[in-house]
Amino acid sequence: MIGEALKSYTQLYTHMESLITPEASFTAFKRLADTYAPTLSAxxxxxxxxxxxLEESKSEGALGDNVDLDLNYRKTGNVCIxxxxxSRKPIWAFAHLDNISYLTGPIENxxxxxxxxxxxxxxPGERDGLALLYDEQxxxxxSAAKGMIVTGEDSNNSVFKTDITDLPPATRVVFQTAAEWDKGTGMLYGSVDDAFGCTALVMSAIVLSAFDVDALIVLTDEEEGVVGVGNTAFARGSQRLISRTDPKQLPAIxxxxxxxxxxxTIDDNGDVVAVPGCGDGALFAGFASGARGGVTPPHVLSAMREVSGLLNEKGISMRENESYVSRSDCVSAMMATQxxxxxxxxxxxxxxxRTPxxxxxxxxxxxxxxxxxxxAAQSSDWRKHYLID
Incomplete structure (x- = not known):
């Protein structure tokens, strides 16, 4: 079925191979990961x-005309391509653009x-931290101050230790990182959550801009939040977008x-030996956070298994994840569609x-x-075959 759905995209794989390279992907990832985007600033x-x-891709002739960027889509704070x-897209694709942060209280001791x-x-321990303030100009x-994020023995309380003594209340503090690519192992280090996912979608958008495709790429802000409080305390950027969308304009998937x-895997010295699965390809899962988050229905799982099978035939590894997956913007997506x-x-x-x-x-x-x-989601026949429409 999927082969039929992709018949009009005969040049898609060739185009992907030319644009989605390890070098181009890392360059885009590093630019995103090394830019701090504490929640509500993305x-x-x-x-x-x-x-x-996107502008550089345009100047290089890699970006087609089938694309538009809005940095504050529908005044929700989300960045959308x-x-x-x-007007009604068959598919929306989410990844979150914000990264985790803290807010300072008044200085004490x-x-x-x-x-x-x-x-x-x-x-417990000390980690490099950076305080950030908004600059009107x-x-x-x-950067307002460099210092250390110090976490106490109970792991529930952290403080910011710095020589700067006049930070205003609610100053954002982030973990300080710089993206690196170990070409010997292939491992990437830095703010992967979720600059990695956003990079993948930006690269995808550049490729698809050359084709007859309708989609909304949603790079959300305020995915991060106090998850333990419940589903209303995080993923609020995607909630805002869905609440401001006419139900008739919501996508099929x-x-x-x-x-x-x-x-x-950790050795006897406490050093990381390996991260299982890293280097084995992309993943899809059937449910998140013990079903507290998104749950993919059987008919859509069947569709994803077909997509995975085709991709693997083409030498693109995508596997079904059988282990635990955390909640994300899926909690909002579930309120809009099954x-x-x-x-x-x-x-x-x-x-x-440790370093992500x-x-x-x-x-x-x-x-x-x-x-x-x-x-594939462009095909109404494919969507109907899997009861997505």
């Missing part, structure tokens, strides 16, 4: 990076108590891409227990997998 931080990537002219604007997953975030956390696909990639330490990491081959595979999924 549109003027990483959003500007997305704009620059629109492909095609149809020389340190700033921190409130997590995310779900903390770190152990540049209309962007700038939504994909949500995020990191699928894996437990690393047809939610949980896409992702294997990685570790998303919330900085994933694999370059999985970035390439994920970009190509999303490209083919979005192209």
């Amino acid at each position: 549109r003027y931080t990483r959003g500007e990076v997305v704009r620059n990537i 629109t492909l095609g002219e149809q 020389g340190v700033y108590p921190l409130t997590a604007f995310h779900e903390p997953r770190i152990t 540049s209309q962007n975030l700038v 939504m994909s949500v891409t995020d990191l699928h956390e894996r437990k690393p 047809n939610v696909v949980l896409m992702g990639f294997p990685g570790a330490y998303s919330h900085f227990l 990491r994933a694999h370059i081959d999985d970035l390439v595979a994920l970009s190509k997998s999303l490209t083919v999924l979005i192209a």
Whole structure:
């Protein structure tokens, strides 16, 4: 069935191979990952990076005319890339553009108590941190102080230790990182959650801009939040978008891409030996967070298994993830449609227990997998065959 759905995209694979390379993918990833985008700032931080990537692709002749970028789509704070002219898109594809952060309280005993604007997953210790403030002149975030994020023995409380003593309340503090690619192992290091997923979708959009495709690429802000409180305390950027969309304009299917956390193998010295699954390709899953998050219905899982089978025949690895997957924007997508696909990639330490990491081959595979999924979703016959329409 999927072969029939993709008949009009005979040049798709050739075009993907020319544009979605490890080198191009890492360059885009590094630009996004090394730009700090604490929640509620993504549109003027990483959003500007997305704009620059697309503009440079245009100047190089790689970006088609079938594309439009809005850094504050429907005033929701989400960065959206629109492909095609149809008002109702058959598919929306999500990944979150924001990264985890803390908010400072008033200085006490020389340190700033921190409130997590995310779900903390770190152990006691000190990690490099950076305080960011909004600069009116540049209309962007700038560094206000370097220091250390210090987490206490109970792991529930953290403080920011710095020489700067006049940070205003609610200053954002982020983990300080720089993206690296170990070409010997293929591992990527840096802010992978979810600059990795956003990079995959941006690369996919560049490829698809040359074809007759209608889709909405949604790079959300405020996916991060206090997950333990419940589904209303995070993924609010995607909730805003869905609530401001006419029900008649909602798509037939939504994909949500995020990191699928894996437990690393550790040696006797406490060093990471490997992250299982890294380098083996992109992932899709049937449900998230013990069914507290998105759950993909049987008919859509059948469709995804067909997509996976085709991709693997083409040498693009996409596998079904049988292990635990965290909630993401899927909690919002489920309120708009039953047809939610949980896409992702294997990685570790998303919330900085150690340096976050994933694999370059999985970035390439994920970009190509999303490209083919979005192209297949254009076919009304394919959608009807799998009861998506």
